[in-house]
Amino acid sequence: MNVLVLGSGGREHAIAWKIKQSEKCEKLFCMPGNPGTALIATNLAGGVNDFDAIKGAVLDNAIDIVVVGPEDPLVNGLRDKFAADSQLANVLFVGPSQRGAMLEGSKDFAKEFMSRHGIPTASYRSFTSTDIDQADKFLESLQAPYVLKADGLAAGKGVLIPETLEEAKASLREMLGGMFGAAGNTVVIEEFLRGIEVSVFVLTDGKDYLILPEAKDYKRIGVGDKGLNTGGMGAVSPVGFADAQFMEKVEERIIKPTVNGLAADGIDYKGFIFIGLMNCNGDPYVIEYNVRMGDPETEAVMTRIDSDLLSHLEAVAKGELSGEKIVISEEGALTVVCVSGGYPQSYGKGYEIFGSEYLERSSVEDKIKIFHAGTSMKEGKLVTSGGRVLAVTVNGKGIEKSREVVYPEIDKIMYTNKYYRSDIGLDLLKYEK
Template sequence: MNILILGSGGREHALAWKIKESKHCDKVFIAPGNAGTAAVGQNVPIDVNDFDAIKQFVIDNKVTMLVVGPEDPLVNGVYDYFQGQQDWKGMVIAPSRAGAQLEGSKAFSKKFMERHRIPTASYAEFNADNYQEGKTYIASHSLPVVLKADGLAAGKGVVIAQTHEEALKTFEEMILNKQFGEASSKVVIEQFLDGIEVSVFILTDGKDYKIIGHAKDYKRIGEGDTGLNTGGMGCVTPVPFMDTSFMEKVENQIIRPTVEGIAKEEIDYKGFIFFGLINVKGEPMVIEYNCRMGDPETEVIMPSLNADIVDLFLAVYYGGLNEVNIQPAVQSCVTVVAVSGGYPGSYEKGKKITLPELKQNNESLIFHAGTQLQGTDILTNGGRVLAITSFGENIEAAAEKSRQLLKDIHFDGIQYRKDIGYEFK
């Protein structure tokens, strides 16, 4: 079958690479893609939110399956759009607009967790109408306090305030000064949870589900988890503390109630759920839901997944998801992200990238994120540029392979953390 992936980052390159391996895949298209996806399939210059153009493309190119990578088209209702079409009845791997509200609205997701008794931080929500109440609430809140813009804010809508003054200023910026536009017209204020963050990923048809992996990513730009937050500087899997006992708690207290809640509320959902969790003294709690795969988590989950991903997608549509066999990963997998100089602040694009020849031993992979082709040259085209993924007998060994490969990768201003997985040595 022909398959179209929407997106242009490292997540989409990893998905394209995995989908291309499937026995079901004849041709893979990526819209709009990047320099890396161009080596796996065919890039298509279509915006991920241009649903009419996407529909025309899937009709013209006999595409059977549409896999949605980023959050914007999910929240904008790409699944609902295609459900309403009569001239294309292919498979869309995505939640409905209602399902995507688990990510698209922090307030919706918190209320959902309350209804289904899923462990999460205590919270309150405020908008311009009860702004003064919000200020009073913040002034009496314990520190630190977490403020979240309700809607999508490109990963920048969360602030952990260390003082009441910082919290009140952030609250004012979000609501009165519309720091994130409509996304911060409502603000969720919640209890700070102290623990180790980890992510778990499932595929679900809205009734059944299959766990496809877990991972820990590293958000801070600096080594030792210092400096500004980023979209992710690296990732590891499997996470050593995710043992059988902890995973049983995650599944029984969080995953199963979530999927049962989706079914009970009759939400149409055929896609991924990303559970952003925190381990608080051995107990898992939900920080957030995402309705798609994460980045850079996808760059370790897809290479580690011992199953045909398209088999899983077909089971989402036709049933039998619980019967698909996934063998446990036998090696650790680590990705280290190379970023542009200045990221996550201002940075320049258009820097020429020099890449080494990869050995044909499948021990390391290079996934492109912010790259573009100009003739035969590969140029930087974003803050996060490349994700270098390697396998090893443990996290330390896998991380070392990625670091060694990065020594042979060059572009002006390249930066990367040399300590990804440091706490698991």
């Protein structure tokens, strides 16, 4: 099969890397890709929302299957555009329809979906600017801290968790007043859940599903989970506290009703579902759905799949997932993201990355994989081009060992203002058997 992966981050590099290992993979393309994907695939010019460029690439390269990395094109209806185009309707496509993508595109839609299908989640109500008084009353009925979420996509920044009622009421007014643009026209207010978060990943064809390895990500910029939120500074899989008993609850209480709920609602969903969960005293509650894989969790998760991902993706797109079995490695994965100093605020770009002899170490046999996120080529040199620059994954048994391997590898990669978190995985040591 000829495959096109849409996207340009570490997530897409990891997905492409895994697809490349399949015997079914003939030609592999990424749009737009990055210098990392260029090592294993052909990068094509074009953006993930540029339908004309995508259509041209699919037809020119006889693409059999399209795999969408980010949520944006899905929320914008890329799958529906394929379905409506006579030249593209038969191309296999991994990613939900626009309605399915609303699980991520609208927090209110997701919450309604969960309550309709009895899926455990924080209790909530949604408000617009016409019902501020009721929103205040609802806030007064809750315990601090307060969780306020902009309904729409807000680049991962649309959630505020004020500590006091006063701040919550002020934040509510700012959100409804346009602090997050139209994404905040509706605000979801929900009960604060106490627990530890874990991400669960599912591949579904709308009827059956495969459960991918779970992961924990590290969102804050600073050691000890302090400081500003980022796109993600690291990931670990497996997650010790997500043991067999917990995962069984996740499957029965969340995954099955989610997949069945999509079918019952008549929603065409063939793709990934990322379920952000809170483990509250051993019981799982859904924090949010995303309609794509997470970054950098993907850079850990993909390295633990031993079965043929492309075969799974083909089955998903064809609606024939029932015959597929996923095989997950006993070995764990630990990923550390190297970022540009200053990120997630302002940072410099265009710094040459040295140690490139190590950057190509992404063969299957290698226990070290380096996935490119924010890199580009400038005058024949590899340079930094984003906040998150590279994701370094090491596979092995046990977090402590993996940490001993990954950090010396990171030392070999050099660029101006390199920064990374030195504590990835430390909080999970106590859950290891």
